[in-house]
Amino acid sequence: MNYRLIEVREGVFGYGGRAVVAVDRLELSRGECLGIFGPNGSGKTTLVRGVTGLLPPMAGQVLHEPARGQITDGVASYRQQGMRIGYLPQHRNIELHWPMSGLDAAGLASSARRLFGWLGPHAKDVLAMMRQLGIEHLASRRFADLSGGQQQRVLLAGALAGNPTVLILDEPTEGLDVRSTQDLLDLLRHFIGEGVAMMIISHEADDLMQVAQRIAWLHPAEHSGQPSRVEIVTPAALGERILQASRRAG
């Protein structure tokens, strides 16, 4: 069932009165994966912050469950409607000098929603998800000692343990080898099939083309001071356009 969760209409997002990214229309439905693709500095993170309610729109509207016409007023209104937004950080951004086990790292997302950050009985949910992903044995291992692929799977288990409605993934395949990348993409496809809506920020077009149904391609403005423009394309079209662009570049 194509149940729309979020819709952005004529949205402009930015900071301190400066528009960074403008989007005419963007939708995210249950069981759908939306890729966010663009060069560095094009406003990928700003767009995701706007869609998830972390950044109020400078213009336009962000609707939660658009069929019911709910206008979003930040993260709080998502939570009031019972929508859970999970986040998978880049494993490369994790500060490995902090002493923590695999379970501690996986429990980050769950602890965010608990009083004082205590996991308590929810540690079982995290462990159950780790078991489902086949990485239960990593729970007691030092996180810093794990490989990049293992670290990413541990973090993914933590993000999925909270049973999110929408999962944001920030460069999930960055720094992974081919095998680990493929394993991770297979896992993502599996959970998309189970109804989780995903937004994947990436500059790896190949990866997005494997899992995303639609891709929001951010084109940086030609003149400074203007926001990036968002174009929604299909994975096939993205591949073709990139090919054309590389041919033109010679």
Add this chain to the structure above:
Amino acid sequence: MKPRSMRRPALRAIPVLGQRAAHLFIVLLLPLLTRPCFAQATRPTDQVDQGTADILKQLETGKADRAATERSAPEAAPPQEQSVEPPQISWSRLIYDFRFMLATAGALGVSGAVLGLFVLLRREALVALAIPQVVAVGAAIGMRFGWPTLPPALIVALIALVYFAFSKRWGAASWVVPSFYVAGLCLSFLIIANHGQDVEDLQRLFVGVDVAVDPAKAAIAIPVLLVVGAACVLLWRRWLLLAQAPAAAELAGLKPERWDTLFLTLLTIVMLLGTDSLGVVMVLSMLFLPAAAVLPWARRLPSAMGASALLSLVFLAIGFYLSNRMNWPLSQSVGGVGFAVLALSQFAARFQ
């Protein structure tokens, strides 16, 4: 060899310079050689009051007696090696006498070691170094006007905390913090310049040689320090989350900047009470050294916090023992022990 007349002018000048140097040496040295004569001629007894003259006379008499004894001593008895017994220390008595200081230092050790772990992990060591200097400005104001030192130190620390929190938000923290450090060092001494005893008190606050805590200070410091330490322990997963995935925290409805401010507040409280009670050296020793010694071995935060707190108490115990046994200053003894353990820990960790 070249004939004498062909030698370079500089070489020919050497005997002349040598003569002049000899003259100069005599001119300069003569007053020094003749100084005892002049000193004898202007004896203090000619100028001082009667009381001082009596004391000097007694000293001279004593000297003369001692010299006579020394002269007669070899005839009286052959010199014997006297075994010098170290003074007996009554540890129970000592611990009882210093109980308020030890309890405060213990509370500071536990809370400081736990907070210090997160200070090091969050890479905010410079902030921790700057806070005691800022606290010293408040303490100096208190000393200057004869007030208790804690309230003005608290006010100054709060002002600095607010300023720092804003500067962090504006992205200016990296140059504001070192400025705080230098400003604190300068202003605190400028405030009490030309106030002899206060200058000494402030120096004691910085150096922490004479550590003494009165019961009133201990009654405030101990419970507050323990509560702050407990709060820091309870929130360990929060500190971990904010460091690793601030975006996840925001999506869960948390405000990372508010939590950062809370952490800084907890740190400031510990630094404030610790500095006011035990001096800067003790606070910094307890904050950094146990945590730094534990971190190379830590696998998880709860065990690291426990080990760090325990280690701080060990440092205090050994430092207290050495301080009394060797007649060393306490804070420096604790810091020295801490650094020795830290160095050993770092070295041993390389062979893990």
